Amino acid sequence: MFNLLGFSSEPEPAKYNEDEVKAQMSAEVDNDFEDALQEDADEGVRGEFAVTDEELATLRAAIATDFPEDAMYLSDAYIRSVASKPYSKDPKKRRPLEYSQEKLTHVMQWRKEAGAPEMEDLVNLANGDPYSPEATEQPDKLSKAQALVTSLNTGSVYWHGFTKDGRPVMWIRTNRKPWYPNVDAEVDALILFADAGIRSMPDGVTDFVVVADSGSPPPPNPQFMINTLKALVRGYPDRLSLLISAPVSSIVQFVMNLLLPLMPGRLASKVMLMGIDQAKPKLADLLMNGEDDIPTFLSGTADHDRFYPEEGKCSNRGKGSLKFDYFGMMERLAQQKADYIKWKAAQSEE
The missing domain is CATH 3.40.525.10 (CRAL-TRIO lipid binding domain)
Known part of the structure; x- marks a missing residue:
């Protein structure tokens, strides 16, 4: 990237x-x-297990609760790809839903700490009048x-x-x-x-x-x-x-x-x-x-x-x-x- x-x-x-x-x-x-x-140990591992619509909705609801302003950042396809991976402790089984939720939460928390959701707002700010109230007050x-x-x-x-x-x-x-x-x-x-x-x-x-x-x-x-x-x-x-x-x-x-x-x-x-x-x-x-x-x-x-x-x-x-x-x-x-x-x-x- x-x-x-x-x-x-x-x-x-x-x-x-x-x-x-x-x-x-x-x-x-x-x-x-x-x-x-260590968190990225399963990078590139393909997810081949099924994820139901109900499980997808559960994961989405948790993200929306914890990160309401950035809740739609993750697509359904990406959430399913994370949740469908094999469990590291037993590759014959799908990882527990709670484990997938933890992985997704780590991504969203990193985004919040890095200020990722506000990056495009910064571009708009820098492209605007540097003497505007929005600029001078911040x-x-x-x-x-x-x-x-x-x-x-x-x-x-x-x-x-x-x-x-x-x-x-x-x-x-x-x-x-x-x-x-x-x-x-x-x-x-x-x-x-x-x-x-x-x-x-x-x-x-x-x-x-x-x-x-x-x-x-x-x-x-x-x-x-x-x-x-x-x-x-x-x-x-x-x-x-x-x-x-x-x-x-x-x-x-x-x-x-x-x-x-x-x-x-x-x-x-x-x-x-x-x-x-x-x-x-x-x-x-x-x-x-x-x-x-x-x-x-x-x-x-x-x-x-x-x-x-x-x-x-x-x-x-x-x-x-x-x-x-x-x-x-x-x-x-x-x-x-x-x-x-x-x-x-x-x-x-x-």
């Missing part, structure tokens, strides 16, 4: 001390991170909102298109990342994007695909990598279907050698490092329109820069500091979802 590679970038050559990065990574792995990994909130859209404005992350099986595709342009990132703002941006993609999923789809252009990766940021991985396993379990990173470089290999041992095994298996020659046929098989959906920065023909140019080529969207076309992205994603549903229906008729 996410820029798991943790890159930030500038035009000059990357320079970093591998031993220092390893030491910083070790320092970032705290007890909270270890607890998060200086801390405005500052957080402005930091968030500063991250968005790089155009380094966005949603565009769907796979042949209806998963939305997040694109990451690592060469656009800032040299010295605001880690909190970068993680907030990924939360915003993850939720936007989840809201745009067709019925029955519960996870997404990430494609990272990692052709110009500079030094990794250990704090960002750990915070992002923690957010993924705590806030978005079973949401990442596949992450493709291309092309492969020595820095990418170094970063993944640090990250893979920290990931739950099934999550690590979803990460694929590829050369461009390998990535193109993989993407052609994966993306809804095949080769026509492969972007120019991965040696294809689709011009993403038409919609998501570099920050220097963007103007402010409103009276505030937002330059990235977030709301246009959401409109395009809605249309692409409708196109996918029509395409899928046509495929079924053949």
Whole structure:
């Protein structure tokens, strides 16, 4: 989901001390991170047990009681996928409903603590008049909102298109990342994007695909990598279907050698490092329109820069500091979802 590679970038050559990065990574792995990994032990385990409508209603009612303002975030399909998994203590049986409720509560509690439901409100705030009463009466909130859209404005992350099986595709342009990132703002941006993609999923789809252009990766940021991985396993379990990173470089290999041992095994298996020659046929098989959906920065023909140019080529969207076309992205994603549903229906008729 996410820029798991943790890159930030500038035009000059990357320079970093591998031993220092390893030491910083070790320092970032705290007890909270270890607890998060323990909670994610069943990442990727398929649920094959039945969940009745009554059980689904019971789980939904508990979420609505404890988290009324965010109650509709989890789709029926996702709740069923969690509740239908085998019990870790006896894989021949379905996990108890109480256990599923606990897992879902952990996700919802993380969202509340991370401020996930308010992220889009922050975008609206930063896009508005900075001298409005709403802005001036909440200086801390405005500052957080402005930091968030500063991250968005790089155009380094966005949603565009769907796979042949209806998963939305997040694109990451690592060469656009800032040299010295605001880690909190970068993680907030990924939360915003993850939720936007989840809201745009067709019925029955519960996870997404990430494609990272990692052709110009500079030094990794250990704090960002750990915070992002923690957010993924705590806030978005079973949401990442596949992450493709291309092309492969020595820095990418170094970063993944640090990250893979920290990931739950099934999550690590979803990460694929590829050369461009390998990535193109993989993407052609994966993306809804095949080769026509492969972007120019991965040696294809689709011009993403038409919609998501570099920050220097963007103007402010409103009276505030937002330059990235977030709301246009959401409109395009809605249309692409409708196109996918029509395409899928046509495929079924053949």
